[in-house]
Amino acid sequence: MPELPDLTAVTKLLADESRVALLSLLLSGRFQTVHELAHAVKITDQTASYHLKRMQALEWVSSYKQGRSVYYHLASEQLAALLENLLNISPRKKINSFKKNQAFKELKAARSCYSHLAGALGVNFLDCLCQKNFVTFQHEQLALTPAGQLFFKDLGIDINKLPSKGPLLKPCLDWTERRFHLAGTLGSAFFKECLRRQWLRYTPASRAVTLSWDGKLFFDSLNNPLV
Amino acid sequence: MPELPDLTAVTKLLADESRVALLSLLLSGRFQTVHELAHAVKITDQTASYHLKRMQALEWVSSYKQGRSVYYHLASEQLAALLENLLNISPRKKINSFKKNQAFKELKAARSCYSHLAGALGVNFLDCLCQKNFVTFQHEQLALTPAGQLFFKDLGIDINKLPSKGPLLKPCLDWTERRFHLAGTLGSAFFKECLRRQWLRYTPASRAVTLSWDGKLFFDSLNNPLV
DNA sequence: TTGTTATCTCGATAAACATCGAACTGTTTT
């Protein structure tokens, strides 16, 4: 007998504020301990442990033990894409606290979308690439030009050496900007390179990333029409 | 103050078997009454009415009244895409009844995916288009060739007269076949044309569609390598 | 050793909510 997809097995897990908050933190792509996650989400360690185990059963997250700590991280690229998809069709609700408003501003400026760069910085980056004719964007389809190929090679990213799995360039709808930023294997590689060069740094207990001085120089130079 | 997306407002609605079953029926694209829907999902009319009203609040469905009946239909293309996305990452569960197995076979053969054709027939159709070089499919991106443009024109579909909203061709991952079928405005137009020519017909209380004699002739001719 | 920390297991509890019966409002049919 064939097998049907159990859709509500997925949606029931996603229908809980705590679990969504945990996933949102894990969308940063980092490894985080149960205690860290529980603290950030403001639930007890037991509850966090319970949620993480349930999500592990569906292979959304995976864990490894080191000493007395258990480190969790996001394990499903598909789920990351689904979460971004959900964010874009969700109704809006007012922000009620100053603290949350502050956190939102940081997320809006720049954040990681699992493996690539999102937020105003990410959207602006894609704009620059288009304007400089490094990529073309027609009919919601992205393509890399020869000039763009050179641009990334200069950054140390050889597109021939990237994993062949999935599209090289992929537009990803940004839920804060309501416009596209760059995903795909090239988007992931670029974000990784930014982290390696310390142009971008993670902020604690958040998906937000901050721009270093060097990073600011790089992105500013892109915006400069003379270069 | 800015506004945050309320993700669980979406997932909580999707975390219920009855509502998912209702949405699945509405994915056919047809207008259906509360009574019809309730009967097909095996819940009482009150319960169906309750669910449909909640989904209407998020603008997932809309309704209009005709006499004593209230007709509901799917109102969000985004939601339709989300549902297909969910189907693809859901864990599988065994089918436990003969009846459900029968229904599954019908769905697998051919069904509507809101506005376009899915199932084995849909996947096979895209294969044919590729093989005859009517469309190209590289790096998960579809493009229409001049020959393809002619092919659809012969069917009565002028791509210059299609709505400019969204991409013309879009690959949509098929959850029964695990391969792509054709979506986008052209995919929608083609499915509509199939219904108009009566090549395809809806089955009652299901998203499945069946092939008429004329329809079989058309799709068989596509598979014929001589033509 | 002794104390501290991180995680997990096991109940108990409290809140959320899908469901349906009963009753009510219209609409269509006879």
Place this chain on the structure above:
DNA sequence: AAAACAGTTCGATGTTTATCGAGATAACAA
């Protein structure tokens, strides 16, 4: 008019489940 039908509202009920306290088990630190 009367009966049948489609849809809705309201209240009650029963199930599901997120949560935490208490206690157990390790790993680490002093």
